[in-house]
Amino acid sequence: MRKSVIAGNWKMNKSPSEAKVLVEALLPLAKESDVEVIIAPNFVSLPSVTAQVKGSKIKVAAQNMCAIESGAVTGETSVLMLKDIGVEAVILGHSERRQYFGETNEIVNKKIALALQHQLIPIYCVGETLEEREGGKFLAIIEQQVKEGLHNISATDMPKVIIAYEPVWAIGTGKVASGEQAEEVHAHIRRVLATLYSQSVADAVTIQYGGSVNPENVKELMAKPNIDGALVGGASLKADSFGALINYNK
Numbered sequence: 001m002r003k004s005v006i007a008g009n010w011k012m013n014k015s016p017s018e019a020k021v022l023v024e025a026l027l028p029l030a031k032e033s034d035v036e037v038i039i040a041p042n043f044v045s046l047p048s049v050t051a052q053v054k055g056s057k058i059k060v061a062a063q064n065m066c067a068i069e070s071g072a073v074t075g076e077t078s079v080l081m082l083k084d085i086g087v088e089a090v091i092l093g094h095s096e097r098r099q100y101f102g103e104t105n106e107i108v109n110k111k112i113a114l115a116l117q118h119q120l121i122p123i124y125c126v127g128e129t130l131e132e133r134e135g136g137k138f139l140a141i142i143e144q145q146v147k148e149g150l151h152n153i154s155a156t157d158m159p160k161v162i163i164a165y166e167p168v169w170a171i172g173t174g175k176v177a178s179g180e181q182a183e184e185v186h187a188h189i190r191r192v193l194a195t196l197y198s199q200s201v202a203d204a205v206t207i208q209y210g211g212s213v214n215p216e217n218v219k220e221l222m223a224k225p226n227i228d229g230a231l232v233g234g235a236s237l238k239a240d241s242f243g244a245l246i247n248y249n250k
């Protein structure tokens with residue numbers, strides 16, 4: 001059975017000292033949780049946060065990494081550096097990276113392959129814009145993101161990948177996708193995986209929903225058969241709301 005994973009993407013919020021306070025409050029709340037808990041602080045907080053959560057059930061993710069291992073790439077961060085400090089996962093292809101930094105499915109595909117090569121869990125984000133949804137072609141667009149982003153990823157590696165469906169129109173807008181809207185896309189992603197790999201590989205992949213998830217709407221989303229977790233932005237920045245999310249089933 002696939003894992004339920006709830007992850008907090010802190011984006012460009014929380015200084016290292018603020019991160020320390022938040023993690024301190026999250027540690028006891030995570031202990032009670034029976035889902036897998038991941039937090040993704042900003043790069044400058046990664047060394048202190050990985051040290052702080054050591055031995056707990058919280059895993060730490062980076063919000064991005066370079067597509068190559070090392071070299072003259074000013075301003076980038078290597079998978080080797082992330083591994084060295086105990087980072088276990090990495091968010092890749094987030095719509096903000098696609099929108100502001102020109103990341104394409106092809107670039108993200110290289111990053112996913114490199115992360116897997118170094119045993120880092122890739123959280124691969126896909127999702128359509130409002131225009132694409134209203135144009136009615138959103139399932140085809142998501143299918144293309146899945147196929148291109150996962151190009152040449154083996155059937156053995158695929159169950160290690162987490163896919164996050166994040167409709168761009170739902171991110172930071174308070175406009176959550178309904179359970180039905182999200183389930184339609186999640187089921188489609190799983191069908192695409194079944195055609196690319198096999199039904200058993202598709203069934204093993206955790207697919208998270210992201211976009212205005214909060215303690216009020218998480219239950220409806222998590223009740224859907226193909227929704228296996230959440231990638232949370234705003235509501236992951238406070239211990240009470242993220243604590244409620246990771247214990248939504250209590």
Ligand SMILES: O=C(CO)COP(=O)(O)O
Pocket residue numbers: 009094166170171172173174210211212213231232233234235
């Ligand atoms: O982008 C997101 C997580 O990666 C979602 O952000 P919000 O939960 O703030 O809408």
